[in-house]
Amino acid sequence: MAQLSFELDRSSPVPLYYQVSRQIEAAIERGDLAAGARLENETGLARRYGLSRPTMRRAIQELVDKGLVVRKRGIGTQVVGHGQVKRQLQLTSLFDDLARSGQKPTTKVLTHEIAAADEMVAEQLGVDVGANVLHIERLRFAEGEPLALMHNWLPVQVASTFTVEQLESGGLYALFRSTGVNTRIASQRIGARNADAAQARLLGVRKGAALLTAERATYDDNGRAVEFGRHLYRSDKYSFEVMIVER
Amino acid sequence: MAQLSFELDRSSPVPLYYQVSRQIEAAIERGDLAAGARLENETGLARRYGLSRPTMRRAIQELVDKGLVVRKRGIGTQVVGHGQVKRQLQLTSLFDDLARSGQKPTTKVLTHEIAAADEMVAEQLGVDVGANVLHIERLRFAEGEPLALMHNWLPVQVASTFTVEQLESGGLYALFRSTGVNTRIASQRIGARNADAAQARLLGVRKGAALLTAERATYDDNGRAVEFGRHLYRSDKYSFEVMIVER
DNA sequence: CAGTGGTCTAGACCACCAG
DNA sequence: TGGTGGTCTAGACCACTGA
Numbered sequence: 001m002a003q004l005s006f007e008l009d010r011s012s013p014v015p016l017y018y019q020v021s022r023q024i025e026a027a028i029e030r031g032d033l034a035a036g037a038r039l040e041n042e043t044g045l046a047r048r049y050g051l052s053r054p055t056m057r058r059a060i061q062e063l064v065d066k067g068l069v070v071r072k073r074g075i076g077t078q079v080v081g082h083g084q085v086k087r088q089l090q091l092t093s094l095f096d097d098l099a100r101s102g103q104k105p106t107t108k109v110l111t112h113e114i115a116a117a118d119e120m121v122a123e124q125l126g127v128d129v130g131a132n133v134l135h136i137e138r139l140r141f142a143e144g145e146p147l148a149l150m151h152n153w154l155p156v157q158v159a160s161t162f163t164v165e166q167l168e169s170g171g172l173y174a175l176f177r178s179t180g181v182n183t184r185i186a187s188q189r190i191g192a193r194n195a196d197a198a199q200a201r202l203l204g205v206r207k208g209a210a211l212l213t214a215e216r217a218t219y220d221d222n223g224r225a226v227e228f229g230r231h232l233y234r235s236d237k238y239s240f241e242v243m244i245v246e247r
Numbered sequence: 248m249a250q251l252s253f254e255l256d257r258s259s260p261v262p263l264y265y266q267v268s269r270q271i272e273a274a275i276e277r278g279d280l281a282a283g284a285r286l287e288n289e290t291g292l293a294r295r296y297g298l299s300r301p302t303m304r305r306a307i308q309e310l311v312d313k314g315l316v317v318r319k320r321g322i323g324t325q326v327v328g329h330g331q332v333k334r335q336l337q338l339t340s341l342f343d344d345l346a347r348s349g350q351k352p353t354t355k356v357l358t359h360e361i362a363a364a365d366e367m368v369a370e371q372l373g374v375d376v377g378a379n380v381l382h383i384e385r386l387r388f389a390e391g392e393p394l395a396l397m398h399n400w401l402p403v404q405v406a407s408t409f410t411v412e413q414l415e416s417g418g419l420y421a422l423f424r425s426t427g428v429n430t431r432i433a434s435q436r437i438g439a440r441n442a443d444a445a446q447a448r449l450l451g452v453r454k455g456a457a458l459l460t461a462e463r464a465t466y467d468d469n470g471r472a473v474e475f476g477r478h479l480y481r482s483d484k485y486s487f488e489v490m491i492v493e494r
Numbered sequence: 495c496a497g498t499g500g501t502c503t504a505g506a507c508c509a510c511c512a513g
Numbered sequence: 514t515g516g517t518g519g520t521c522t523a524g525a526c527c528a529c530t531g532a
Contacts, residue, residue, distance in 0.1 A: 074511030192439035192482035235439035321530030
């Protein structure tokens, strides 16, 4: 346990449980806490950090939710033995993901129009059939190579000010943030299909190539749907990672 | 708020926060709490249920984690307006999923052998290269139609007693449970590929058809890897659903 | 300003597990 | 039997929101 730092900044706005959680997480990633290692018990850790047990518990719960440790009553807390560390899927756009991994994303807007919501879009966005929605179609490149063909429909109240220039200079989620829309929840269905001729041409693959598909609805902190999308990804350049932690 | 039942069984082993959470969830699913509706504040709900605020908070947090409600400081808690209710991905086998939706799954074991772990399997399972692992290959049917072709590698300590008969009569996760292995965490990578001739023949699709692929590692409550799998799914019959809730 | 959720404390009792 | 995590209580103070 000597590897943990036990340094807390009580004047910081960063919650104590989060500070502790990050310190233990760092120890695991450094290998100071090896796979299978047992953590000290909750009361002991709380005492060392000068925290109450509920706060310490919450710190450890963060690690449980991330799949880094497992807890068992009567036993203790152990570090999970991941072969390769995998990051949890997060609520960021493909653009942000690519930029963070240094892949220089660019975007070309193919369609940008106000359209009437059909039945599916209306249900997904929670608007009336025929209501005005912004329909956009974008082609996303990474390092100059086409990667994804993305269709989105957005309520005009949310997206009326979105311009082609804004959509080509960054990701949709960043645009949401800059206009005061706080995305909170996304629900996706992931599947596969063969590329038709038009899709193949745009994505630079042969006709019939296997594409990864995603249908996604996103909701903001008011619980309103702010975006519905149907996307196609080149399967040779993209895949989804999902971590499931039993409740 | 009159729609909630406020009935708790304090003698039940079911946690109070869980009882409350389920009652509110039921009210949302019945439509008694409509999309966009505001819940009563935490202290008020706690008083009505005769609970402390931390317990009430935990009940609501369950709903937040499920993507059913959103909370905002200074505002309150609101019901999310989902177009169609989507279930969180759970740690169950494909077999269980099919059985629960009444699709009469069956399994044919194509391969069942002890093999030496190659580098990839060894890393994923946390065993030495060349160590003995059980390698199985299964074809899964739903309603008599082929649906998935599944390759799995399992440490012999975990799976040495697994028979072909057991593997054909149920899912892998149920087999784990019955042998005292408690699965807790699964990490998956989901992609797509074109079916080759052999895969196409087994799955009953044409060569080149788009297949959904999944690579999955599963860990038990000791944090040990108990299974690594590479699976192929017919994309016309299967897709993954993922819900992401911002932390 | 009053009201909301976010964080934190200092206890308590319990179920479960290993020795 | 002693130690572990799981649950629950009754407070407290704070940051943020809207009117």
